[in-house]
Amino acid sequence: MEELPPSLIVDILSRLTDSAELGRCRLVSKTFNSLSYEVRSVRLFCTLSRYLKSRAPETKFLVTPFKTVLNTLVCDSQFLESVSIGVDKSLGNVEYDDVEDESDDLYLTDVRFVKEWLPRIAERLRSLSVSDFWFQSCWRKSEVLSLISSCCHTLHKLEVKNAWLSVDGLNPMPTLTSLTLEFIRLDDEDLNKVNNFFPCLKVLNLIGVGGLKEPKIHLLHLKTCHWTVSNAPLSVTIFGPNLVNLTLKCVKPQSLVLETPSLSDFHLTLEEANEFKVKGFPHLKNLQLQSVDLCNLICMFPSGRTVKKLTMNSPHQKMTRFSLETVFDVFPNLTYLNLGASAWMQAEDYFVTRGLGGRIGMKVLKEIVAHMVTVNEDATLSFIFSILDKCTNLSVMALMIYPQIGFLTASDLVSRCRTAYPRVTWKWEMLKEGKANV
Incomplete structure (x- = not known):
């Protein structure tokens, strides 16, 4: 391998999934030792095995402290552009009683620790990811954001997970996009500072950020946002004139305000919202909805004439009934419709009692995906045939069938469908237990 060009060796060493191997490579030869300091990327994660060995009386003296390993790796590294450190997800299974309350060996957002290595590599750093150990970080408020903003002037990407963060002393980071x-403790005023001090963000992911009561996102350049609100805030507001992709999961906010006129792809999970205020989605093409009250939620949408693809379901089998007529009244230009198990069941129940009225929009539909958890064969066939009679341009129908229906029943259902409507391409699949129903 030493015969390879030095630049290729550096590239290979930079791609190691576990940079702990980098230290071992330094012992192989002088060439490897020299080139190891030119790596552009370091990835180091504490595994559950390493953690347990560092705690066991018979092995703890044989394990080099995790923080020491990181310091050794970045020491004298002049070309680092990416650093990703943290604890492995498997440590999330550690019981609280097994953790020493005062330990800080894996408290990775500790400013004193980060000061030891970050300033030395900050000049070239483009990407930084720190995934902390929640048991050691949740009760210690860290000012690591202030340190990062003060020395990383070319940083483009930042990830921080499992920590309690302070925004005191935060400096503007105009290069951060x-x-x-993720799983961060913040306050409303802290999120406001994120808006102010990271003004050029194009991608924002807030996953399980707790402590927010009336959170607001106000970012002019934002294009992609994934926001999972972990508590039940009074209101949720997003102002993003250039936002194109939004995934939003809320529990039960009193109001939801969206000023996102450029939105094209929207995934919304929502129990209910007393107020749902939008200024319209003139460019919305792909919409995914999950709610216990789908009927009311879709009726709260402004005109959905631009929506081409719609996926909808409820997390519970019991929900407010809704009909396909309502769907096509709000979204008359759908070409693709995906109904989860609960949504299909409720639509079929409504059909049994009320029938299925024709809608102009149904003639545009080309593909349906239906998830079935139960089958009353006569009623189900009648519902499917009625849909196909109304949807004259439908060319593909996919049936995702849950195992409790049984293979023979499913096979007979599909066979009868194919015989009755040979013009349609029929697809079907027996789902496995536990597979998602959307």
């Missing part, structure tokens, strides 16, 4: 905060 991607920010991920």
